[in-house]
Amino acid sequence: MSAGATARRSLWSISALGFAGGLGGGVVFPILPIVGMTLGIAPAMIGLILSLNRITRLAVNPLTGHLVDRFGARWPLILGLLVEGLATVCYVTALRSTHPAAWFLLGRVLWGVGSSLLMVGSLTAALVVSEDATRGKSAALVRMALSFGVPAGLVLGGLVADFFSARAAFLSASAITFAGMIAAWFMAPGRAARPTSLRRQPPHPSRTAHAQGLMRCGSLWMIWIFNFIVFFSVQGVILASLVLIVRDRHLALPSLGPEGSSGLLMAAMLGSSALVSWFAGRWIDRHGRKAALLLPASLCAAAGFAVLATAHHVGGTVLGLSAIGIGVGGINVPLIVIMGELVSPDRYGRAIGMYQVLGDIGGSFGPITGLEAISRFGATPTLSALALILLTTVPLAAALLRRERHLARAGTS
Numbered sequence: 001m002s003a004g005a006t007a008r009r010s011l012w013s014i015s016a017l018g019f020a021g022g023l024g025g026g027v028v029f030p031i032l033p034i035v036g037m038t039l040g041i042a043p044a045m046i047g048l049i050l051s052l053n054r055i056t057r058l059a060v061n062p063l064t065g066h067l068v069d070r071f072g073a074r075w076p077l078i079l080g081l082l083v084e085g086l087a088t089v090c091y092v093t094a095l096r097s098t099h100p101a102a103w104f105l106l107g108r109v110l111w112g113v114g115s116s117l118l119m120v121g122s123l124t125a126a127l128v129v130s131e132d133a134t135r136g137k138s139a140a141l142v143r144m145a146l147s148f149g150v151p152a153g154l155v156l157g158g159l160v161a162d163f164f165s166a167r168a169a170f171l172s173a174s175a176i177t178f179a180g181m182i183a184a185w186f187m188a189p190g191r192a193a194r195p196t197s198l199r200r201q202p203p204h205p206s207r208t209a210h211a212q213g214l215m216r217c218g219s220l221w222m223i224w225i226f227n228f229i230v231f232f233s234v235q236g237v238i239l240a241s242l243v244l245i246v247r248d249r250h251l252a253l254p255s256l257g258p259e260g261s262s263g264l265l266m267a268a269m270l271g272s273s274a275l276v277s278w279f280a281g282r283w284i285d286r287h288g289r290k291a292a293l294l295l296p297a298s299l300c301a302a303a304g305f306a307v308l309a310t311a312h313h314v315g316g317t318v319l320g321l322s323a324i325g326i327g328v329g330g331i332n333v334p335l336i337v338i339m340g341e342l343v344s345p346d347r348y349g350r351a352i353g354m355y356q357v358l359g360d361i362g363g364s365f366g367p368i369t370g371l372e373a374i375s376r377f378g379a380t381p382t383l384s385a386l387a388l389i390l391l392t393t394v395p396l397a398a399a400l401l402r403r404e405r406h407l408a409r410a411g412t413s
Contacts, residue, residue, distance in 0.1 A: 011138055013187040014125045015145035017077050020180030021118040022149020024084055025111065026263075026270075027157030027173040028091065032104070033243050033371075034258060035166045039100045043375055047368035049104045050240045054231075054360035056112025061360065064120040065353025069346060073125035080117030081181035087111035088174040095167050119146065120356055124349045127340045139336040140281025144274040158263025162256055219342055219403055220351065222396045223335045224358040226294075229393050231359035233305070233386045234269075234328055236366010238321075242266055244371070245379045249312055265314075269321035276329025281337075290334040290341075291404040294397035297334075301327025302390035309383035331393075338400065 028050075036046040068076055090107030094100040126142040153173065160169040243262035246252060252261040284290050304323030311317045335355075343351040373382040 011126065011141060014073070014077070014122045015141050017081065017180060017184050017187060018118065018122040018142055019145040019149040019152075020176060020183070021081060021084055021115065022146045023153040023156065024088060024173040024177035024180070025115060026149065026153020026155075027088075027160075027169055031157050031161050031166050031169055033240065034247070035095070035161075036100075036104070039095075041101050041104075043371050044368065045101055047240060047371040049101065049108055050367040051236070051364040052105055052108035053112035053115060054236075054363040056109050057116040057360040058357055058364070060113050060116040061120055061353040061356040062350065063353075064116045065124070065349035065351070067349070068121050068124045068352075069349035073121040073128075076117040076121035077125075078181060078184045080114045080119075080121060081177055081184050083110050083114030084118065085114075085174055085177040085181060087114060088170055088177055091170040092167060092174065095170070116356065120349065120352050122146070123336065123355075124352045127336070127348045127352070128345065138281070139340070140277045140279075140333045143277045143281075143332050143336065148271065148274045152267070155263045155267045158256075158260035162260035217342060219400065220339065220354070222399055223339055223342075224355055226331065226335060226393055226396050227355055228358040228362040229389060230301075230328060230331055230362070232362030232366045232369075233389055234301075234324060235359070235363045237370030237382070237386060238269070238324070239266065240367035241370045241374050241379075241382075242321075244374060246317075248379065249317075251312075251314055251317055253314065265317060265321055268318050269325040272322045272325035273329035273332070276326050277333045280330050280333045284334065284337055289404065290337050291397065291400040293330045293334045294400060295394065297327045297330025298390060298393040298397050299327075300324075300330065302387045303327075305383050305387035305390060309380050309387065327390075338404075 032050060033046055036049065037043070041049070064076060087107040087110035090103050090110065094103035094107065097103050122142050122145075123139070126138045156172060157169045160172055242265060243258050246262045246265065247258040251265075252258055253264060256264070280293055283293070301324050304320045304325075304327060306320075307316060307323060308320030311320050336352075339351050339355065340348070370382065373385075
């Protein structure tokens with residue numbers, strides 16, 4: 001089999017495993033806020049539970065990056081799905097326990113370890129198996145798989161909880177995640193699928209992080225801070241609080257409760273993000289321009305929050321969430337591809353690890369801040385503030401665009 005065919009097969013395997021992990025992860029979001037309150041868990045504690053997986057990843061991500069750089073992605077992917085499966089078993093136990101918060105907290109800690117192994121492993125592997133001419137499509141495919149997995153889990157969790165029970169939804173997530181682990185044993189790429197990192201290439205002129213070091217590269221810090229803001233607003237506040245917004249604004253869809261309705265509505269956001277990620281990756285590979293997508297994508301996401309802040313009907317809610325998803329899809333892939341330019345292949349894992357660390361800091365504060373702000377001030381002021389927060393990414397997008405244009409002029413001179 002040719003090197004190109006092997007890389008394509010590895011890429012599809014990585015994407016399938018990322019989808020399975022995202023599917024299990026999405027189940028909890030439309031269920032836990034209401035189930036937690038029914039079990040007597042305080043809103044701030046529910047926010048902490050939802051954030052704890054990301055807090056855990058803060059410690060685990062850098063280690064995962066080192067492991068992937070040194071040993072490849074195979075074992076991190078397998079172990080990640082195994083630990084995620086054990087986490088969902090903790091959710092099931094919590095529903096029958098006299099201390100449900102403790103079991104949910106344990107489950108989210110385990111999920112943080114597993115999702116770090118899965119996400120850092122899959123995104124790093126996408127950079128490793130791709131070449132410069134296909135990096136946009138490769139990053140988009142894996143990012144799209146992760147993004148599609150979460151909304152599929154949201155829909156699955158919401159619908160199963162509505163028609164059966166929360167316990168049935170968590171059990172279905174366990175079955176899917178353990179099945180993914182078994183599949184990973186046969187599908188996860190080994191070190192042989194890491195040709196780029198095994199060949200020490202001379203540093204590309206754009207790879208400023210090679211000379212400066214990861215932590216001293218200003219462009220990398222702009223990417224990492226960009227990811228922090230997106231995770232805080234979208235992966236943090238919206239994923240944790242949309243079910244409460246649906247309930248309080250009476251936006252439930254016909255024959256569905258708040259859990260099922262919020263799952264479908266979040267699927268519209270994350271599904272649009274995944275589709276735009278795919279088109280963004282193909283556009284990058286064709287035109288070679290990455291940072292040019294960031295500015296319009298940031299403005300689109302901010303506009304989506306502004307629409308959502310004033311939406312009191314299902315149509316307006318779908319419009320706002322879709323705009324947010326389109327914006328996020330136009331942000332994620334360019335940031336990952338730019339990192340692939342800045343960093344030498346033997347440091348991909350560590351760069352992705354820090355990318356996830358900053359994202360997880362935002363994702364950790366998001367649910368706690370969002371749930372508390374909505375309970376104190378209401379959804380409209382909170383969502384309006386998020387629109388303003390998203391606008392702070394505009395200077396970062398402009399700076400990365402100036403860097404790209406400078407490199408283009410230098411390359412043609």
